[in-house]
Amino acid sequence: MAGQVERAEGGAAPRLRPPRDICRKARWSGAVVAAVLAGAAGAQDGRVSTYEQMAPELRAMQDDDFSNPGLLWAQTGEELWAEPSGADEVACAECHGAAEEMAGVAAHYPDWDEESGQAVDLAARINLCRQRHQGAEPLERGSEALLALTTLVALQSRGQPIAPSEAPQMEAVRGQGEALYSTRMGQLNLACATCHDDLAGGRLLAAEIPQAHPTGYPQYRLEWQEMGDLDRRLRNCMVGVRAEPFAAGSQEFVALEAYLKARAVGMEMEAPAIRP
């Protein structure tokens, strides 16, 4: 659990404290609260973004485009979007128009790519465009340029509900993701579900265990001091339980994201999010 739990962050209460929204609901029904606290994952009412658990300063930082560092990455993305690239010397903008045309796209990723016959996340889709439509090399996973473009595209879905892809092939991918999510792993022998369904709202030292909704990726983590994608977050969680992480951009991570997105269906996209 090293890595994600050793920091003390501001505004953290020292004891088990259910997420804010759950407290509010506590006023009207004890039974609902009991069900939610028991970890009813996916239960419409109990789901909360990590945003709700953050200290007010962090929420303010995320909400204000002038203080949210993610917007700087989006700005770089905007420049890359307009820049002719690859052997074809063609810019994203020439085919897609303004970045605003990407509204709602990130909310339905990962999606199925017919041509390669596999599920792709947003970053992989952007790389496919580079290869197929610009005659360019794919950008390295986690690189500044790829994060910048992905942030720009994700930003266009801010405030929109997560709406998982309806491609029939994605059903099996989500199933694979759910299986991985429930599999115990690593020397500590814990599954994602143990922490994020059963123990969400509890504490691992300073960190409050969130429900793990992928609403805000790419995101700026204070711990990283930079933007990172969902793969990076999941690698941190896996190393935390002393497991061998899946490779960046692997089908396992795409499947996990597809499942997490389905689990978070209807929740608001908030990329670029800030996290502690």
Add this chain to the structure above:
Amino acid sequence: MLAAALAAAPALGQGLEEPLTAVPGDPVAGAAIVGEPTRGLCLLCHAGPFPDVPFQGTLAPPLDGVGARLSVPELRLRIVDSRQVNSASIMPPYHSLVGLTRVGERWQGDTILSAQEVEDVVAFLATLTDPPIPEETE
């Protein structure tokens, strides 16, 4: 493999009578393992009599008084592999490699605690016979 391990264990839930090493456990060394959150990891899930550790776990019963509730063999079994008491236990198996998957390269083949460390932890837990101090109201 798990079935074999279970068969080798004494009647489920009773405990491991035999110490894992010839050297008796050292409660002071055990306290250092349990009380250092990043070493024993115990305080990620449990609270215990460690006033200097600010964020203690809320996911498992407090360790205070556990030496009065459980015998030494019962404590030993729970540290070695708590799944032998409760197959759904989320408590990591501290001295068993049975059934582990995708263990990171750095940790492969190693148990979380060595046999002697288990004995030290057990010796320390056995000293925890006082019930938890009631929490002060904030």
